Amino acid sequence: MKQRRFDAAWAALALVCLPVASLAARRSPIATNLAGVADWTTEYPFVNHFKMARPWFSANASHWEDTARPLLLDSSGHVKALAPGQYARSVLFAGSPPDPGLSSKRFVVLFSGSGTLEYGNVQVVSRQPGKDTIQLKTVAAGQDTELIFIITLTATNPANPLRALRVLPAAGGICAGDPYKQVASAAACNSSTLYRSYAKAHAEILFMPQFLAGLRPYRMVRFMDWQRTNNAEMQRASQRAFERHTFWTTDRGVPLETMIRLANTLGVDPWICIPHKADDQLVTTYAQIVKSLLAPRLRVHVEYSNEVWNGMFSQTQYALEQGTALKLDSDRYTAMAKFYSRRSQQIFAIFKRELGGTRQLRRVMATQAVVPYFTQQILSYGDARRSADLFAIAPYFGTTLTTAAQAAEVKRLGVAGVLAWLKSPAGAGGRPSNAVLGYGSLADVDAAVAAQVAAVRPFGINLTSYEGGQHLVAAGGLTWDAQLNAILDAANRHAGMKQVYLQYLSAWRARTGQPLTHYVHCDRWSVWGRWGAKEYPSQPRAQAPKLDALLQYASANPLEP
Template sequence: MSPLRFLIFIGVLLSGGPIAFGQIPDSCKLNFGTNLAGLADYGTEIPFVDLMRTSRTWYTKSVGDPNDPFNSGFKDEMTFREDGYPTHVPQNVPGSDYPQRVVTIWAITDGWPAGAYTVLWEGDGELSFWGGHKNLKQTGDHRIVFDFPTPKEGILEMTIRRSEKDNPIRNIRVLMPGTESTYQTQPFYDLWLEKLQPFNSVRFMDWGQTNNWGQSGPGDIADDNLVDWAERSQMDHYTWAYNKGVPYEMMVALMNQENIDGWVCVPHTASEDYIRKMARYFRDHLKPDLNITVEYSNEIWNWIFGQTHWTNKYGVEETDAIWPEGTVPFIQRMLDYWTDEFDGELHRTTRVVGVQTGWTDVAERVVRNVDPESFDAVAPTYYFSFNEDGDETLDNLGSAATVADLARFVRQNMTQGVHFIEEVQTIASSLGKTLAFYEGGQHFTPHPFGVEPSYAQALLDIQRDTAMYHLYQEWFSALRSIHQGDEPWLMMNFSFVSARSARYGSWGILESMDQDTDLIPAPKYKAIIEAVQSYKGCEVRTSTAENKWMDSSIVVFPNPASGTVRFSGLEGAFRVAVMDTTGRTLKTTLIHPGDSLDIQDVPHGVVFLKLTDLRTGAVVHRKVVKTN
């Protein structure tokens, strides 16, 4: 074998030193991640091979009722275990002449792969299924198999017909084809991972069921009780498509497996115990080179959400404070606890304050009342859409409205959208903060939201039209033109995979995970992925907390004979991340003065070394070209 040869570039990336103000190239200004869709039985984004995780929360059916309604409505009268499974089935309950069973459903199975499914469970009891399956067989005391040949436009309902009190049914798993032997070690659906692969970061707002967290609905604000860590979503809960969402364990597992950064939202009713232990969990279980962005709840100014009503009631109405200032103590409390838990490691986390993009006064009054030492970035949105005047004109056009009409009104409103973001940038800059966008993309919804518009077909058509691709390109160019500073903006697309809807919005950049884009165009996905690709090779700096440039005193020396590199100028311990040109981490290690870094197992080509001073969080990058 020929000896390894290395070309060492001493400068940061391709320049001779740190990228200074005004020098950051356009391709490096926008760093795209994506929000993940929340779990739902009717969703087309399916991240887990165990489909029980996306099942609907239990409803009930009456045994022997000749009327046989879809839902008898007696769930609240039944008794359940801590993991959400019933203590026994059937149950006699007050108010019903008939014993009750529990049922769940997957109302839309469009995202499911065709094939042979396996159902496993523990306990003594009986399950039954109704829907589009075929050839159902019970092959053991705790195992059922069935074929699901045509999941498109399908449905599946599962009933616990019998569950014995001394050994109740629990731990039901509904497994995708071919995953029975691997679901425990490979819980994520490989097709979903494939579509997610281009992104370097994900936001878990919907995974964590942040909106209305732990509540039965937006109006469920009867008390100001705070929730401790023990009351978080647990791994053994029968479904994760409920009001506490996906457990943090799965968020960390995804980040570590895929080497991607994450963005989490702390529930609005989280206690000190909850916040501190949540921070510790991410601090102690994430790979040390990954960054976790943290935000208090989500959009606590948006009155369709329970967290807004809760923070208003207990931060404003019951304290005689004014809105929105009265909500700030909830934000500050979270930031203080999180900061305390990451003391000495703040380079591993980015603390953001979410703001409303279109209401600058509210944004400023929130941000300026938060301790500037306790957060790192201001988090607005980067949505673009038409305004109410455009909606009115489109409504008058009705079914005659075209994609071109819609695109014209969107373009007319872009200047206003850019202006709103510039105003937020001005606020952030005055505090020495950068921007990190928690959501963004097209926001084509009717006024009022949730009403079927007369121009519905145009709203659906543009989602697959090249006009949408061009609108995204124009919007990204506009954002790059106003970007200031030497920090890339983190841009969290909203959202990942979901079906089109004229009434409620077409949020997914893909309609389904198996979407054939040659047959069904995905212009939003195309535009986003091109932007992600253009960011390749740019410096990856996900933390804005204590992440500052070091001088050029650190020098890298190759040792071709041993396949290692060594360093001079190190003082103290450093974490070294070896990254490819997409910013994905290939390996990490700790080094001390005199240590060498072994990169024999790193593929040939261009790689970047990211050196982080563990004392200060300061960062320096070196470029290495490895050849035979």
């Protein structure tokens, strides 16, 4: 099997970089989703930052983008040749506001082959054959600033194309055996032979120490967004992401091998999602990669797609069509739920076969938190109760604001009032405590969780979470309401949000006894949501009340594996 070739190399590397599994992480009551890898996100997982850059796009001297002339690329995403007057362009660290920790930071740009690179919005410190050094600069971006790093390939030699471009921190590295701590030089290691600089050992050091350290408190990591699960078109094994690919920001997502390496490094369980159109060979390939690479002490959580019930994603339409075509039920939405159950069971069977049993396998089905009817339909279909180990929901609190009345109510309440609403008891007869805002208080969520616990109980399956946390977001015609968004931002940054989270986590644990899988660990907030427990990697814990709550709760409330 091809994957076995990875084992020898990475087993040797483990002696240098991989720590023993953290007992604290294995007993943690919290898990997390990771934000998707993109040029504009504020999580920087990889030592080679170019992996998260925007894929090359065609440009020219007069236009930012040249849509009339597609680029000629090889199978890894390298530019093979440029047409006369054509450029290839990419960007990194886009978006505002920027992470203050990146300000004035220096990077080295390494490359092979022959060509010409030009850089924008940075200071070029030095140029050498195959190696440039640049320093980031803060630039204006509307009413804010950003650190967008523009990389433009203006010429390349078709006989020896410029390729294998890497963007690495110019200074620092790690001491072998401690991948969680960045050090400035060899002097910080017990022996100079233990020092691994980013610039020289980037083939060995895959993940940034700050990224790894931030994930240590979690017992499990869900890779749904790393995999670009929503609206995925991937069907065959040949279409998947490979580690040799120049960019991990395409529709293929991050390679599964990289996700398993991260799980092994952290000593935590990985949670992976199978694309909704995946054929059996792609599923088999995924299972074989897991078998080949996953550390023996860890278990992979496997889920079919993501939120197949959610009409905003193409996987819902696909399941509706498949369930209807198979005549699984006269009601199309019930047929959708049954198709989801059917395909999940088929995927679980493939993983069980390839892994030689379920010792390293946790089979997860999921549905909408407030619809126990779907739970019952999914678990009643076929052999679901014996095929699944866990049933997951996303017990978010807060709400998606879509009406003028809701916007007016939030503006009337203000930050303090919104936080008070979240902690308010249920109204008479179990109705929402705020008739205008509707469902969204902790009491509302607790009632929904209780209903789902009751729904899964007859099937002998535990209820867990695939996502969770706050869900304060404006949508539709309210998306760009500045006053409304300012209140939602301020509520998320308010010290009182920590107490809301602590109450929420305690209630979830009391109902289910399962870890809460937060969405997400780190990501820049925007009008599209305030999902990150912290907003950027260098943000102090004291300025991130959601993260503070998660960490405090984790340290005080261990949960046995």
